[in-house]
Amino acid sequence: MSPAANNLVRWRPEPGAVLGFHKGLARTVLVSVSDLEQRLAKGARACLPRPFESVIGLALASDRDALAEALLRARTTWAPPRSFAVPETLHFEVAGACPLDCPSCYLERGAAAALPWERLRQTLQEAIDMGVLQVAFGGGEPLGYEPLEEAVALAARHGLGVSITTSGLGADTAKLSRLRAAGLDHLQVSVPEQPSSRDARLGDAPWAALAAARAVGLSTGANVVAASPALTELPAIAAMALRGGARSFNLLRPKPVARDRQSWFERNRLRGEDWRRLAVAVARIRSKMPEIRLTLDSALSPIIGLLAPHHRPRPTAGCAAGRRFAAVDRNGRFKPCSHLQGAEEESSLAEYWKASPALAALRSLEETIDPGCRECPDLESCRGCRAIAGGETADSDCWRGC
Numbered sequence: 001m002s003p004a005a006n007n008l009v010r011w012r013p014e015p016g017a018v019l020g021f022h023k024g025l026a027r028t029v030l031v032s033v034s035d036l037e038q039r040l041a042k043g044a045r046a047c048l049p050r051p052f053e054s055v056i057g058l059a060l061a062s063d064r065d066a067l068a069e070a071l072l073r074a075r076t077t078w079a080p081p082r083s084f085a086v087p088e089t090l091h092f093e094v095a096g097a098c099p100l101d102c103p104s105c106y107l108e109r110g111a112a113a114a115l116p117w118e119r120l121r122q123t124l125q126e127a128i129d130m131g132v133l134q135v136a137f138g139g140g141e142p143l144g145y146e147p148l149e150e151a152v153a154l155a156a157r158h159g160l161g162v163s164i165t166t167s168g169l170g171a172d173t174a175k176l177s178r179l180r181a182a183g184l185d186h187l188q189v190s191v192p193e194q195p196s197s198r199d200a201r202l203g204d205a206p207w208a209a210l211a212a213a214r215a216v217g218l219s220t221g222a223n224v225v226a227a228s229p230a231l232t233e234l235p236a237i238a239a240m241a242l243r244g245g246a247r248s249f250n251l252l253r254p255k256p257v258a259r260d261r262q263s264w265f266e267r268n269r270l271r272g273e274d275w276r277r278l279a280v281a282v283a284r285i286r287s288k289m290p291e292i293r294l295t296l297d298s299a300l301s302p303i304i305g306l307l308a309p310h311h312r313p314r315p316t317a318g319c320a321a322g323r324r325f326a327a328v329d330r331n332g333r334f335k336p337c338s339h340l341q342g343a344e345e346e347s348s349l350a351e352y353w354k355a356s357p358a359l360a361a362l363r364s365l366e367e368t369i370d371p372g373c374r375e376c377p378d379l380e381s382c383r384g385c386r387a388i389a390g391g392e393t394a395d396s397d398c399w400r401g402c
């Protein structure tokens with residue numbers, strides 16, 4: 001795909017709205033049909049949602065037919081309640097195997113199976129046909145997955161945004177060049193927040209991977225776990241990531257890990273005052289390092305009430321499992337997100353998205369969740385992480401003390 005094509009905005013119909021995706025920026029925006037039509041009629045550009053302020057002119061100039069078609073189809077598009085008509089993003093857990101043994105890994109020790117290529121190809125093709133906009137390949141360690149280049153090429157050929165999440169081990173310039181040539185857009189590297197969270201064999205591989213990715217022209221980002229003992233270190237780690245070549249810095253909430261590593265989660269989970277310390281770290285990174293794009297994992301949504309107490313809830317905020325995205329495990333089964341159990345054997349992604357009882361339960365959490373979250377003013381922009389709270393239980397680690 002040419003750089004020019006990377007700058008195009010693809011538009012997809014949603015009920016009463018269109019979802020735009022800019023591959024070069026890896027950003028999406030949901031705009032209601034009436035809002036967009038009014039602005040188009042007036043030729044107004046400046047008031048569109050922020051991520052698209054700078055590219056809307058390009059979008060309108062280069063893809064007017066596709067936009068017109070999406071606007072037309074938005075009038076008859078159906079979606080399950082509180083979710084997109086089809087997933088915006090699909091996560092593939094391509095490999096269970098990893099040469100490392102990090103205490104913070106969510107996979108069981110010795111989880112070795114890899115997603116069979118034919119199953120990946122079939123599901124990816126279905127996702128492309130349905131209109132999924134982005135795919136992310138992870139693991140285990142995805143860089144050791146043999147058909148990875150083929151998978152990247154298939155997704156990229158159809159204009160999807162393609163990213164890989166890696167520990168950095170094995171991410172040398174030659175491999176990343178081949179992946180870039182196949183159509184990879186973005187490399188997300190997991191950077192240790194404290195030495196005790198990672199296998200010592202990792203060494204400086206994450207930093208070498210970031211440098212190699214920048215050298216071959218990939219967009220790069222660092223994933224860092226906002227672990228309780230490391231919260232005050234986060235600004236320093238962000239500064240290192242920036243110097244190391246990362247252009248985005250994604251904070252992840254510690255989540256339950258495989259049963260045989262559960263003590264790591266107990267030592268690192270966020271509770272009570274941790275949330276305020278995290279809010280201070282986030283504010284510091286934002287003010288001192290505006291050049292790095294700071295993003296927060298949806299499991300960190302409770303922090304919105306601390307950072308922006310007077311915000312208006314966005315329809316796309318909060319836990320996105322089964323609403324905006326889904327995951328495919330290494331056995332080819334579907335899950336609402338990589339961190340949730342309860343994978344289902346549906347034969348097709350469309351059927352899973354439309355008819356899964358587990359997804360229906362997630363989409364009705366606003367009515368069924370325990371009172372601690374149900375009575376919270378931030379419920380619609382949060383809902384608490386299900387991987388941590390489970391089922392319909394309120395998130396008892398939240399700073400609100402529910």
Ligand code: SF4
Pocket residue numbers: 297298299300318319320321337338339340384385386387388
């Ligand atoms: S269950 Fe947790 S980890 Fe999964 S999408 Fe929701 S907030 Fe994120």
Ligand code: SF4
Pocket residue numbers: 301302303305372373374376377378379382383384385394395398399400402
């Ligand atoms: S009480 Fe529940 S919904 Fe409210 S911020 Fe905390 S986790 Fe989120």
